[in-house]
Amino acid sequence: MKIARIKNKLPQLAVLLVILVAIGVRTEHNKKSRAQSVTLPSKELLACIKQALPTTESIEEVAPETWKVVGGGHEVIGQAILAQKTTSDIIGYSGPTPLAIVVNDQEQVECIALLPNDETPSYVGRVVEEGFLKRWKGMPVEEAVSKDMDAISGATYSSVAINETVKKRLSEYAQAASVARKADLKAIVGYVAVLFVLLYALAFYFYPQRFNKYRISLLILSIGVLGFFYGSFLSVKLVGSWLMQGISLKNQVIFVTIALLAFVLPYFFGKNFYCSYVCPFGASQELLGKLSKRKVELPSPVVSVLSRTRSKVLLLLMAITLFGSTLEISDAEPFSIFLFASASKGVVVLAVLFLLLSVAIPRAWCRYFCPTGALIDFFRRESKDILPKSVTPKVQLIALLVAVLFVLAVFGAALFTSF
Known part of the structure; x- marks a missing residue:
């Protein structure tokens, strides 16, 4: 030719x-423009990320209330999640208990922190003092979505609400991750099929x-x-x-x-x-x-x-x-x-x-x-x-x-x- x-x-x-x-x-x-319009995570979530994943270099929003955490070698080292909008219907004693959750690259919970809330301060204080939020550390996400933690005496409603919030939000995250993996597999199959057709077409062309x-x-x-x-x-x-x-x-x-x-x-x-x-x-x-x-x-x-x-x-x-x-x-x-x-x-x-x-x-x-x-x-x-x-x-x-x-x-x- x-x-x-x-x-x-x-x-x-x-x-x-x-x-x-x-x-x-x-x-x-x-x-x-898109970078300027991205929702920034709360300071509580940022602190949780810094504590759980100290090698964090940057974060990138990948879905509503979900961020990809990138390490110094530009590899994904975890996910940062807010449990706020979709869990607002879970009420403790006097209000919702929104959370910041950090998951590592092995799909294990690394950190959970409370966000500003309207729950009774004394109940929330007791939950934190008793180390209730640390019970999930190292737990696989697939286990956490169905795990019922024993309530804290003197803060029963607050601890039960936190437990349900963790289960619901991590269940949403796990489902989204599963769908994303299936979508990625479908995309790979699609790319390979299209590439084959294009190479086949190039053979006809030349x-x-x-x-x-x-x-x-x-x-x-x-x-x-x-x-x-x-x-x-x-x-x-x-x-x-x-x-x-x-x-x-x-x-x-x-x-x-x-x-x-x-x-x-x-x-x-x-x-x-x-x-x-x-x-x-x-x-x-x-x-x-x-x-x-x-x-x-x-x-x-x-x-x-x-x-x-x-x-x-x-x-x-x-x-x-x-x-x-x-x-x-x-x-x-x-x-x-x-x-x-x-x-x-x-x-x-x-x-x-x-x-x-x-x-x-x-x-x-x-x-x-x-x-x-x-x-x-x-x-x-x-x-x-x-x-x-x-x-x-x-x-x-x-x-x-x-x-x-x-x-x-x-x-x-x-x-x-x-x-």
Whole structure:
């Protein structure tokens, strides 16, 4: 595969660099904003952390009232937990008994401390004096969630309330940790599956003559893994959100990987990677197209107009996004059909319409209306091919009119089906 003439794509390179810088700036800005908005732990919890985990270097909020404790070697050495909001219904003698709880990296309780409370001071004082809060030290969380400690004589209500608070909050923590572990396992399986599909697609991209006989398998994997299983598809909505909100690599590493391949490979090699080998909706159209050998041949003037329509759709959607419209631009692309439970009725109609069209008109959506494909193609083509002189202003104007009608129809259908 020959490398494209890079010198003829310098304007596209400039645009790509501007986009990357804009996303980077927005990501850093939002990261600082989020850091400033994080709820700070109480001084009692900080003291508990310092006492229980003296090698603490920093803490990071990972969930409401839960912080990850990081050691000097940047390793996670424990979790810090507040038992306050979700345990406020547990009353001692005259009020709730909110707690600070620190758990080490072995899931053992290291420290429990009382937070400011409205419980009777003398009862609370007796609980502390009797060492009641130290009874959990070294106890595994799974044991603590069901452990009933003997009450302190003279502070029965307070000690029982503290015991129930520990059990309830650690039960919530253990459940959340279990769910997180299952989610992590699912994410790892998902990452491996997506990586396999991308590597498989790259084999088709670089060695088409050797692999094209297996193309149906790639289409099925794209639809099953990238579409339904992981929902990993590019869209104008996604790129727009990166420009407005930045990127979270922790949660979007798959999307970022796909985007880099989608934009960088065509730039250097002049051949579309994402649309031809990865996009699950494109794969769906291609598979359905195999149902019938009879295809509709559109007149050349119609093809000339439609082939320039998707770039106009892209410009319209970008304008809608930049001017802060309340319209949901994801409704203008059919990709969320793979996330059927969250797909709007308008998207379902749009997706079904173009899937049916693809039986007679190969990849009708991809070739004529897809704004994401138009964005990728901008970096694939040489500068002289973006606005070719052979295309008359009349054709460009008609294409713009078709794009306007398409966008109006899509958003109109979305609003109509929302009622």
